[in-house]
Amino acid sequence: MMQFLTHGEDGFERAFERVVRDRRESDADVARDVARILSEVRERGDRALVEYTMRFDDHRLTEDGDWRITAEECAAAHAELEPDLRDALQLAADRIRAYHEGQLPEDRDYTDTVGMRIGARWNAVEAAGLYVPGGRAAYPSSLLMNAIPAKVAGVDRLVVTTPTPKGESNPLVLAAAHIAGVDEIWRVGGAQAVAALAYGTDRIGRVDVVTGPGNAWVAEAKRQLYGVVGIDMVAGPSEILVIADRDNDPDWIAADLLSQAEHDPTSQSILITDDRGFAKLVEDAVDLQLMNLPTAKTARTSWEANGLIVVVDTLDVAIPLADRLAAEHVQLAVADPEPLFQKLRHAGSVFLGRTTPEAVGDYVAGPNHVLPTGRRARFASGLSVLNFMKRTSFIDANPQALAAIGPAAIALAHAEGLPAHAKSIELRLK
Amino acid sequence: MMQFLTHGEDGFERAFERVVRDRRESDADVARDVARILSEVRERGDRALVEYTMRFDDHRLTEDGDWRITAEECAAAHAELEPDLRDALQLAADRIRAYHEGQLPEDRDYTDTVGMRIGARWNAVEAAGLYVPGGRAAYPSSLLMNAIPAKVAGVDRLVVTTPTPKGESNPLVLAAAHIAGVDEIWRVGGAQAVAALAYGTDRIGRVDVVTGPGNAWVAEAKRQLYGVVGIDMVAGPSEILVIADRDNDPDWIAADLLSQAEHDPTSQSILITDDRGFAKLVEDAVDLQLMNLPTAKTARTSWEANGLIVVVDTLDVAIPLADRLAAEHVQLAVADPEPLFQKLRHAGSVFLGRTTPEAVGDYVAGPNHVLPTGRRARFASGLSVLNFMKRTSFIDANPQALAAIGPAAIALAHAEGLPAHAKSIELRLK
Known part of the structure; x- marks a missing residue:
């Protein structure tokens, strides 16, 4: 069953850490x-x-x-x-x-x-x-x-x-x-x-x-x-984290969670909210939408196996939790998302405000939808033109420039036991 | 023994392609x-x-x-x-x-x-x-x-x-x-x-x-x-390619080749020149310098196993060969290196002109000396601050912007069989 956690309660830390560490990836020995x-x-x-x-x-x-x-x-x-x-x-x-x-x-x-x-x-x-x-x-x-x-x-x-x-x-x-x-x-x-x-x-x-x-x-x-x-990056099952206050339409947030869940049974949908009543409304809305969703079989499996709702005292608490999750997609469904966004460090892509559903980024917004999954947003970026380019550095030393810094290179080369390195500079300084 | 090839002669293509394909990397099954x-x-x-x-x-x-x-x-x-x-x-x-x-x-x-x-x-x-x-x-x-x-x-x-x-x-x-x-x-x-x-x-x-x-x-x-x-990149044995005309001091070029060879027996030093006489002078200078080099044991092993001199008709011919080698370090030891540099596409780092030995880049020039080896400059770059950073994209759609492009996303989501994606946008457009 979908997990429901309350920040600050006994056992929260252990349960949340288990979510963070869960790889949800096939260990098939291929x-x-x-x-x-x-x-x-x-x-x-x-x-x-x-x-x-x-x-x-x-x-x-x-x-x-x-x-x-x-x-x-x-x-x-x-x-x-x-x-x-x-x-x-x-x-x-x-x-x-x-x-x-x-x-x-x-x-x-x-x-x-x-x-x-x-x-x-x-x-x-x-x-x-x-x-x-x-x-x-x-x-x-x-x-x-x-x-x-x-x-x-x-x-x-x-x-x-x-x-x-x-x-x-x-x-x-x-x-x-x-x-x-x-x-x-x-x-x-x-x-x-x-x-x-x-x-x-x-x-x-x-x-x-x-x-x-x-x-x-x-x-x-x-x-x-x-x-x-x-x-490009090693890709795993994808995930969405929605951070939402009570002033959202629960149906909207439920659809956002299901848009991730319908991808694959291993997908993960997480809601963090500061209102327990709102959390329950979203949970109910998910169940209701699942009744009519053509992709319900996949979405229900994903939601039940990997779905998570976390209730926090204030949304400020949500940000360090979000950084630990380093989710592929993070929605900040609040009236003024900017202060939360400024504090967030690890996310593949962020969707700001109540009227920016993640799905718009999947298709037409413009930024790439190939994003780091499985907590890899800690160190990886989405696909970009840089994946198809490479950089060649270059150096052009005239005799004066070589005279200015060559002796330091000679000293270091000798200290590292690389005399031919030193000699290639020494010969040019004569 | 060090190989000596002449561009255009029988067997050149096969011998050069063998150099390009040679990985020089341990296949130790670790x-x-x-x-x-x-x-x-x-x-x-x-x-x-x-x-x-x-x-x-x-x-x-x-x-x-x-x-x-x-x-x-x-x-x-x-x-x-x-x-x-x-x-x-x-x-x-x-x-x-x-x-x-x-x-x-x-x-x-x-x-x-x-x-x-x-x-x-x-x-x-x-x-x-x-x-x-x-x-x-x-x-x-x-x-x-x-x-x-x-x-x-x-x-x-x-x-x-x-x-x-x-x-x-x-x-x-x-x-x-x-x-x-x-x-x-x-x-x-x-x-x-x-x-x-x-x-x-x-x-x-x-x-x-x-x-x-x-x-x-x-x-x-x-x-x-x-x-x-x-x-960072998978690193292999490193290499230098020196492209030099006859107007260089053979001793300088020999020292450049040995500065790579002294690193490791698997290192590779390659000279491409348009003058056969100059090639011989460099070959002799290498042998002479090896007699007094404290690192001669490693350098000689590398030079004999992996060293290569290629004689070409004109240095313009050197550039497509250099692109095939995609060497970690490329020295353009000519009076005006710019035209050659503009044509070169694949190299980790380029050293322009007669007074820019590669060793200055190893220590003090400033650009990184951690560079793609083993032909990986075809697709990889040297180490940079980007290896320690990651990018988070973001999207902020107001209702008007969502109304403008949301319908296209809805159409694509339905076509891909992802109705919850569509619904998360549809609900917000009502």
Whole structure:
């Protein structure tokens, strides 16, 4: 059953700490299976992809047409969409692009106090690979949120891999790929797809960065290939934390909690409020909405297994609790959210005020919806154009600048037992 | 023996591609050992640390004084340094700090075209852990390069772990810790130290990010704990690529190549030049300098195993080769390096002109010397203050802004089969 805790009561600290520490992540031991798949794809390339795709997706890769979904197919899927939906995807894409363009980092190039020119220059990676799950988790919004930052960063080649069980793909995802300008789509999924992206095969050129959601095999493949390619964060089950006072409509808050719960049985929805009566109203509203929700099966499982309501004396107490949870999404549903927001340190994304439901950020607000989960907002950020770029620092020393600071480097090099380091500077100071 | 290749000759492409693909990294299968160490520290905490430290470092952790190196010991080590060395460390620290202060990212906070307030705010992580190797690889410069960005980022607590075999530590490293303002130093090393930092024990509070160099066990521990904590890049053997025309002093270039080679037998030094005669002069100069170099044993092993000279027709040809190598360090030893630099895309750090030896960047220039190795400059950047910070995006929708874009989100939510998402917006638009 959903937990109901009261801050300050006996046992609160232990129960809350258990929530903070609970990983809700599969401990399925897939590491060995994944390692074998990676090694097979590395050694045998496309032949391994053919075998795994037959075995796992019941799809035979023989002709070129079996391997790829073409740009024409994506354009057709886009043309065939209902106009309302096509416009909604386009609005989302335009707003995501506008927000991410503001993330493009500035180069540095300056001359310092000793006359040394120093700086750093950003470049896009050459190629990015985006994993798109098949089935339930194939969301066009996810494709936009991963593909558009890569395009804004300036990658030359944006490659999607996606399983197409029995050859079937999701037209909404293809339409989103058309809008985002994806360059290649391969009908390959699972750890084998990530291996193909990282190592390259005869057909699939290797990429530099792999992002995108996936099941435990995909996540483990990314983890094992981290270093061979860049990856985005290790993603776990997602969560929402709503901090709300009594002046909210309980129905609104219940819908917010359920919008997280309907994602997956492992999702987590948490309410912190300073009013016990309001807490009960929300609890009742959740139960009522679950009666008519088409996704009730998933949402109820999530709410019962992971749902939590915490009653606190004042909302100021909520903030240190929120920092311990470091939730992916935090809603501050109060009339003046700013003072609470200023005190909050750890959150993936924050939704300010009563009329900012988290769902608006999932689709159309602009900021990325790929966010750190499972308390990782303590140290990680959402996906951004920086995931598809890298920085090269540079130094340009004229003889005067080298004379000014070279002797210190020589002293340190000798102290570290690295005489050739010292000599490379000494020779130039003669 | 060191390889000598000529661009355009038969077999060049195959030989060069072999260099590009050669990982030079230990394939030692330490994953299982490391997994057991991590699990022991997670389960048994300090008791496991006591056992491993006795076994691996011959150091008994009983009294508090066995566990920690105090701030007073660091201050004493600093006070006892030769003045020249103390000044050199201080100069390095000051310049590193000045450069990294320029990396502090700016927050965003703006109102967009539909009246929605959107932005992103950066915060430092609460605690950072820095691994400092014992023995040969214990460099005070590394401590500064890791610790100062964390301090500039604004971490509350900066923790060092370092093995002290038989209790011995390196006074230069302690002096650097004093200068950098390290908050705690624990006499624990290896995978067990990384586990303690990530999970926390009774004595050692857990941190949010772990950086710093280490052996294969430390690197594997960081990889396995990636996601529990943030980590810096997976580091491999380092490399230098010098692109030089005939108008350089061969002795200078030879010293540059050896400054990389003396680090480790797995290091790699590469020269690309457009003059065969100059190439031979550098080769001879390397051999000559090796005769008097105190680190010749390591440097010769590295040079013979991994050294490479490539002769090209023109230096323009060098740039695409350099991009394939994506080297940690690239020196452009020509009179006007700017045109080459503009064409170069993949490098950790670039050293411009004849009087900018790479070694000056190792110590005192200011930019970080923790850089992507093993071709990872294709997708990774050097260490920066961003490794110790994270970004929280935020959205503030007033009713008008929600009315403007909410319907598109509702349409997409329904299309993705997420009705509670839709409802959380619909209720607010009524």
